[in-house]
Amino acid sequence: MLQTNATRQETGSFSRLSCWLNCPRKYQFEYIEEAPAECTPSSLLLGSAIHEAVEAFMDSLKAGTPMTSEEVSGVFHRAVTDSAAIAQEQGAPVEFSTGGVAELLAKGDAMLAEFLAKVDRRVQVIGTEVGFEFELEPGRRFRGYIDLILRQGDGRLLVVDLKTSATTYGQDRIEFDQQATLYIAAAEWLFDASGRVDFEFWLLTKTKSPSFKIIPVHRTGRDRVELIDSARNVEAAVTHGIFPRQRGYGCFSCQHRKRCEA
Numbered sequence: 001m002l003q004t005n006a007t008r009q010e011t012g013s014f015s016r017l018s019c020w021l022n023c024p025r026k027y028q029f030e031y032i033e034e035a036p037a038e039c040t041p042s043s044l045l046l047g048s049a050i051h052e053a054v055e056a057f058m059d060s061l062k063a064g065t066p067m068t069s070e071e072v073s074g075v076f077h078r079a080v081t082d083s084a085a086i087a088q089e090q091g092a093p094v095e096f097s098t099g100g101v102a103e104l105l106a107k108g109d110a111m112l113a114e115f116l117a118k119v120d121r122r123v124q125v126i127g128t129e130v131g132f133e134f135e136l137e138p139g140r141r142f143r144g145y146i147d148l149i150l151r152q153g154d155g156r157l158l159v160v161d162l163k164t165s166a167t168t169y170g171q172d173r174i175e176f177d178q179q180a181t182l183y184i185a186a187a188e189w190l191f192d193a194s195g196r197v198d199f200e201f202w203l204l205t206k207t208k209s210p211s212f213k214i215i216p217v218h219r220t221g222r223d224r225v226e227l228i229d230s231a232r233n234v235e236a237a238v239t240h241g242i243f244p245r246q247r248g249y250g251c252f253s254c255q256h257r258k259r260c261e262a
């Protein structure tokens with residue numbers, strides 16, 4: 001059998017797992033063929049630049065010298081400009097809406113203003129972009145980066161995943177999203193903190209009037225068993241070359257749209 005990047009026993013990531021679960025054909029383009037992106041959706045650019053600005057702010061809280069809103073906005077603007085230039089250079093230009101980059105910058109500034117107005121500045125930041133690589137089960141390694149880890153009272157830790165979204169999250173996402181399960185397991189491993197890790201999504205909506213919402217998520221051992229089961233099933237599917245298209249909303253922002261339709 002052809003040994004591809006994905007059929008070898010490789011360290012997994014949540015991105016790979018969720019990519020196959022959302023659209024196996026996209027997984028094939030990204031991880032088997034390693035095809036270059038055809039374009040960069042502006043939502044991707046906005047999300048990563050917001051992440052960079054929020055992380056810079058949380059790092060400044062940790063250092064005890066909180067950034068001003070102008071400084072946070074400056075990080076955001078620079079991240080947008082740099083990423084757009086890199087995307088252009090790499091032949092995957094950003095697909096801006098009719099308002100262009102100015103509209104995207106205004107939207108991001110409004111989202112960050114909402115975040116800075118609502119976020120609790122008394123939190124104890126352990127770290128941002130905290131890397132991990134651990135065995136979810138014997139022989140099955142996962143790696144990734146946790147957006148933010150906070151220290152709580154009673155020796156508990158809080159893992160935060162920052163999301164930017166056009167809408168708020170439904171109950172299905174809160175109940176079943178496997179990223180929360182994986183990142184709780186990772187933090188427990190990183191800090192030797194079994195049973196002492198909580199998880200929250202910090203959701204910034206891209207709506208006309210942005211909102212910042214904290215969504216606590218609870219996971220059990222049963223969820224971890226399901227995550228392992230998903231990882232095993234995806235690995236089996238990849239080994240057998242199973243990559244059906246999953247047509248849906250994601251197609252509109254897919255970076256392999258033309259290739260998929262060819």
Ligand code: SF4
Nearest residue numbers: 023026245251254260
């Ligand atoms: S265009 Fe749609 S079906 Fe095709 S790879 Fe992208 S997400 Fe999957």
